[in-house]
Amino acid sequence: MTNEKTLSPLEQQLRVARLERQVAERDPALRSARLALKAFQAARLKRSHADLLDSPDTHHAVLFFLEELYGTHDLSQRDTDLERIAPTMQRVLPADALQTVTDAMQLDALAERLDTAMAKLLGPEFTEADYIVAYRAAMTPADRARQLDLVQALGDSLSQLVRIRMLNATLVLMRGPARMAGLGGLQQFLERGFSAFKRMQRPKDFVATICRRERAVMERIYQRHAAPFDLL
Template identity: 35%
Template structure:
């Protein structure tokens, strides 16, 4: 019998592949390609993010290192990461307990997605994705912040926040060629909201 950990990994792989399928048109726009990879790999990728997320909670003590970054900006990112983790854990556990197999299809996935009855949490997740994209895009316009991120890499590793620092740096770099985030952010929000409402028949 598969373990809960294996179901978590299977869920992450499924979701990453689903996002790549549903947003291939965005990823094929050259300026959005690095951002798409960051979105698919660093937020919804098939890997264990627990160390990075733990470091994120410690990053608030070093927020002064990042010019222009407010505590609110960091808190929204951390809320998104925490909420995504909670929703994935709940869904994986439900499928694990039902022993549906880790090779589940989209119909099975959506069945458990619906019976989890997490509409409000999913809606909050979508709102956080949109606001975080806008906030990170705004911050990515700051060359001073980019310089600080590059210079602080070694120090961040020494104080135990290397993974979250690398996560922020990759997000910053993924946005450097993007001049307008609205099309990317609103397309994701609109499509995911339509999908959410379809699954919950709202």
């Protein structure tokens, strides 16, 4: 078994997220609660950012976040694929691209930990009021702020990376080898995220809008606002 101290930052974050999901999968009640929580959060995000979802310029980016980062589908195969190719990614990716992937996995690991903490308090059936109480009880404002800082950093990094033509060409060239290596799902995930940001005219404005609204929601929840999600 690989010694934890020898793992790279990318491999460490991959392991943390995978183990968090595996623990939940072994507990049917926790798994059910986490799925209900993720479904609630995806629906809430759709409402809070309905204008971005309706805009042709940002529609695909919103769907990418909702379905790939907040979706309820099984991510175990993606976890396995990422761990398999992590050493290769560290050798061949430019430093800024590797940091973006590492940031994404750090965000994923933190989100899984926050979801598990809330799911343990909520169970599979809950109301919006229950969710708000659990949001305050499960984690500190610093944990939530850290999550949004990571979203901001990841979004800003993606906004820069999509300008690099070499990366787009590299993703296209990877399609065949990825399918042959059994990594087609991971390849699709990477291409979808890259494409969603590349097609936007002002991706940094999109990221800034998302983070500004979510920080406002967070502050309103901790300030016990009567309707913390009613931003639009």
